[in-house]
Amino acid sequence: MARTQGSHSDITGPRIQAAALKLFAQHGYAAVSMRQIAAQVGVQAGALYNYIPDKQTLLFRLMQDHMETLLDTRRAQSGQGDPEARLRDFVRFHIRFHLERPDAVFIAYMELRNLTPENFTRIEELRGDYERDLEDILRDGSAAGVFSVPDTKLATLGVIAMLNGVNTWYSSSGRLSLDEVEAVYWSMVRKAVAA
């Protein structure tokens, strides 16, 4: 038995990534076997190695893709205006972007310890780029006197942590709509950094 009907690199490749994303998010990197991923794709385990060098690289690529999509998407719609408008845009963007891809978000936060040191460093750099975006807004607002935060760096981390929390409980079929969640969190963030 060998090559099967309808086998294509450009189909199997993305399917492996999708299956790995789902399974890693569900059970954790270490708890998922290559055979489970292969079964989800509908292929034998050996076939995976036509697309990835090893399991570690598969994890790294998922996280790297996620972080780069985050940065690219953010840059594409990074708004202008006064600091308060920019902060509101950031809050709305962050919530929406992260709620759209809960699996990738979960992995990007939870599986950091399963990266090799070099891979870990790379992902942390990308995360730093993203946080700097918010930090710039808060610093500009503080300089302009419209914000008052005791510590810009801590406020950045505090706001992001608060927003990330949404992913742990939000359900699209739940009590609140996405718009309502955005409004509630924007209200809290705005007041938290207000002058």
Next chain:
Amino acid sequence: MARTQGSHSDITGPRIQAAALKLFAQHGYAAVSMRQIAAQVGVQAGALYNYIPDKQTLLFRLMQDHMETLLDTRRAQSGQGDPEARLRDFVRFHIRFHLERPDAVFIAYMELRNLTPENFTRIEELRGDYERDLEDILRDGSAAGVFSVPDTKLATLGVIAMLNGVNTWYSSSGRLSLDEVEAVYWSMVRKAVAA
């Protein structure tokens, strides 16, 4: 080969818990083997089964112990006073308690998916008890007119998420002292829920 010098149940038992706590936090439940835990204790893998029925129960007990210590400690020093004073106490307590045991906190959040359904339910109940404590404060404050939150439940989750973020970056040798961190976060939380 057999029982070794200085072998004692009341010593080995806690040492297993301590070793498992450290290793699970470092590498994740699924990535840690019973042999690694045993090696850290200085014993063979088989000896672990004099103290725990299986690996799953070991994880559950760690999380249960953590949550019950959290609730007991909180109850013992749960203050009185107006809602603002109670909220300040909660913020300070939460930060301090969680920074004192980063490994247990990490496990209690990250390894939920590795619990059996019954064990998961039990831990979530305990977490709910803790969150209710904060929610009561926010509701009382809202009723008294000193707080203004768009949604009590979301404010609870938002505040806890923000506070939990401290554990991801705080270092006792870092730029800020524990007192300073508490002050910064109290400032942000106070404003976020202010009327």
Next chain:
DNA sequence: GTTTTATCTGAACAAACGTTCATATAGATT
């Protein structure tokens, strides 16, 4: 229609997994 190439199978590898158990002995009890 023939040849080439990309894609997959299925078996194989050594290593590691959680758990069990017969056996040995240090320390407690008498």
Next chain:
DNA sequence: AATCTATATGAACGTTTGTTCAGATAAAAC
């Protein structure tokens, strides 16, 4: 001093792990 028991060892178990590779065949190129 003799006996008992709690606490350990170390080998063994069947399974699963990530990864490799020779061989097979569908699809693409000629």
